[in-house]
Amino acid sequence: MSKRTTSHNLNERYEMVIAILEERCSINSLIKNEGISKSALKSWIRKYNANGIEGLKESRGWKVYSDEVKTKAVEHYLNTSAGLESTCDTFNISSSSVLRKWIKLYTSGKGFKSTSRGSQKMNTGRKTTWKERIEIAQFTIANDQNYHKAEAEYNVSYQQVYQWVRKYKNGGPEALKDRRGRSLESKETLTEEEELQLEVKRLKQRNEYLEAENGLIKKLKLIERRNRRGQDPA
Structure with a gap:
């Protein structure tokens, strides 16, 4: 069950929300005069806009989201x-x-715990090597952080990609090593050849992305020119 956060009744909440929406007073003035938090006021406005006065009623239980x-x-x-x-x-x-x-x-990557009975785990992806994680992070960054594209390209989860990119940006390839327990990755290193191969892949992926983007821009400009011609008077 949700806890009551203020002493304001339904009518008082409604009056405050309407006063803000009709611009008869500001949020800051209500915070000062009514002793209410900014987050509570914004929450009431959001609920009112979504469900009318029903949204301002005291909740008798947890709201369930799919x-x-x-x-x-x-x-x-x-x-x-x-x-x-x-x-x-x-x-x-x-x-x-x-x-x-x-x-x-x-x-x-822990997944969502349902607010109703039971729980549903999100896809946790698959096991990967240190070198794979480096390649996936570089691929994602080269494609303007398109996590979904990397997810489909490498058969891993969105959460994995998100975490790897964040770690890679903060600490480079070393930050992607699995240092749990007796993992051998902590001692693993990249040879010059492997570093070069990864860099070549990164540049190739970035070039492919830019070429695709430039191609789309050209198509849009062509469509715009055709539309302008069609609108020109005969």
Whole structure:
């Protein structure tokens, strides 16, 4: 069951939300005068916009979200410039703290724990070698961090790719080693030939991406020219 976070009743919540939406007062003034947090006010506005006055009623239980909604919300946040609040608005999520928990679970590869009975684990991918992880991280970066493309290309999970890219950016190839237990990877090194092969692959992947992007831009410009010709008076 959810806990009551303020002493304001339904009518008071409604009056505050309407006052903000009608621009009769600001969020900051309500925070000061009503002794309420900014996050609570924004949450009420989001709930009202999504479900009307029903959304402002006290919840009598946990709101249940499907794994599909969780995945879409997290990927939307990770792959776009949308912030936490904006993503919550888009997917009608009760609070940014809920979304933060999903992001943490998603990027750690632990999967989502259902808010209803039972739980459903996300795809955890497959085992990989240190050299594979380097190649996958470089491939993803070369393709403007297209995690989905790397996921399909190398048959690994989105979460794995996300973690590898983050580690690679922060610490380079060494950060991708498995240092758990007696893993032999901690002592593994790359030969000059292997480093060269990886660099050649990285450059090739980047060139392929740029060529595809340039080709798309050319096609769009061609379509625009055709459209302009069609609009010109005879």
